[in-house]
Amino acid sequence: MKVLIIEDDPDLREIMQKFLTKEKYIVETVANYKDALIKTADYAYDCILLDIMLPDGSGLDLLRKLKEWHKSDSVIIISAKDSLDDKITGLDLGADDYLAKPFHLSELSARIRSLMRRNKFKGEMLIEAGNLKLLPDNHDVTVNGKSLELNRKEFDILNYFLSRSGMNVNKSDLAESVWGDHIDMVDNYDFLYAQIKNLRKKLKESGAGIDIKAVYGYGYKLIEE
């Protein structure tokens, strides 16, 4: 799986490269618009991570060029501008997703995975982990072909974990994703514990080959057995 990172900040570029390499992607990086044009014209990538504000041009122009050349590379826009206008323009120009800075690496990974899955299954979303299958659009989970009953929160939590399997999941990130942005008002995430406990119990009872483990002081991690 080939990924191109177009990002002018050397620090962020380095860390994204390190992380994605660790995630078993083949990663290439460029730091400016000119180099990005050359790379994208010559090669095909499974995913392009595109910073909109580049020192010598706009990422949106690059998107236009890609469209002109009929390239089918998937593009995730990464922008410090958390503005709706940019997001809409970017998505209109054929970008597949939009991620605002600052973001979590696990979030980036989840977005890339989701994008890859969508391409692989031609638009139909399906997440597989061992004998468990999850269809996000249908709110449907099956273990060994048998349906698993989950409430909405449990489903959202499982979905969140599955798209970040093998990674440490921070409890506050999980809470914000499942309960909404403003959940940060609580200083204690104990209410999460009850939901996770129920979910683990249901997974175990259904014979799913996955488990959610606690990471001390930090959060949880989904492990395929």
Added chain:
Amino acid sequence: MKLVNRVITRLSVVLFIIFTIWATMFYFIIIDEINDETDDALEDYSDHIIQRFLAGEQLPAKDNGTNNTYYIIEVKPEYATVNKQISYSEDMMYLESKNEYEPARVYKAIFRNKDNRYFELTVAIPTIEKADLQLTILWWTVGIYLLLMLAIIIINAWIISGNFKPLYRLLEWLKHYEIDKQIPPLNNPTRTTEFAELNKAILQSADRNNEIYEQQKNFIGNASHELQTPLAVCLNRLEMLTEDESLTDKQMEEIEKVRRTLNQTVKLNKILLLLSKIENGQIPEPEDVNINVLIADLLESYRDVFDYKSIEVSIRETDTLHLNMNRGLASAMFSNLLKNAFIHTTTGGRIEIEIQSDWFVISNTSSVEAPLPADKIFERFYKGNNSEGNSGLGLSLVASIAKLYDYVISYNYLTKKSMHSFSVAVKPSPRKG
């Protein structure tokens, strides 16, 4: 006090003093001159009579058609030596022409003829005429005094109000000038150098103020914007670090604490960016937002947290509240109000929400059972006593959004219920036509 009135008042006081002194002096100088002239006339007349008398010529007729009167008596040499040769006095005189006594200016001269006999000549002019003259002069002086005062005041008022028109136009313009709006055109033609310079100076100052204001506004936006990438790098490096299997539990816990603080910084930064956007007017088109639905959605996502803290939430909807605003901002505004209520409600507390067709109220119990300073709580970085999980920007953001859409946001303390209450009211829109 208006400038014209002030100038006129001052002028009147000064003129009153100066004119009074002038009129008094004028009157007394004239009167003095009249007395002097009278005395001169008496002296001339007496000289004329004495000459004739000594030359033995015929004296003027006593009844000569004027009111002047004279007589000559012989006096003893002793009398002549004792009395002054010439003397003036105010006296009652018998006027033959009038056949009665009247007050008169009297001139007495003692002289001697060639036979060494002494005579005293008495000449008199009735003062009645002089008094008439003096009275006339007094009246005219007073009349001119009043007339002059009035004329000067009226002329001054006219000139001032005429010449100060550019000043009043400039003041009117200043009233319409707002720092965060475009500078209105200043149409204030004047030939007065000072006013022309004032026009120029004020326009320049307005330009400069706007520029500084713009810079200030953009500075916050740019600063928060530039912080995004370094913050992302920090967060991501920490995240990478957590994947390291050799970390101890203790180290993981520390990393989590740093991460949490960084996350707060990210949130703070986001709010600052949003505030800066609101102040710069970079807000996408408004749409119709059903607040009842929005609140229901928010409450649904908060339910677990509210339950966890055993907070009882009650909602009373008497009508549907529709607001024409940006959906993102509506969500930010109401979730911040909810969040504010949540943060300050102690475990087992109560939150009450009321929605009407033109207002929204949220009240909460709190450990602080006294009114908060209503003028301070909407200020940026006001935190009160409870600062945990509180950026100090939430209510400020709410106030900014309310201001943007002209909503009235207010705080009340409900003493009976011991609840802090925040309300958002839609101003009655001005009727068209």
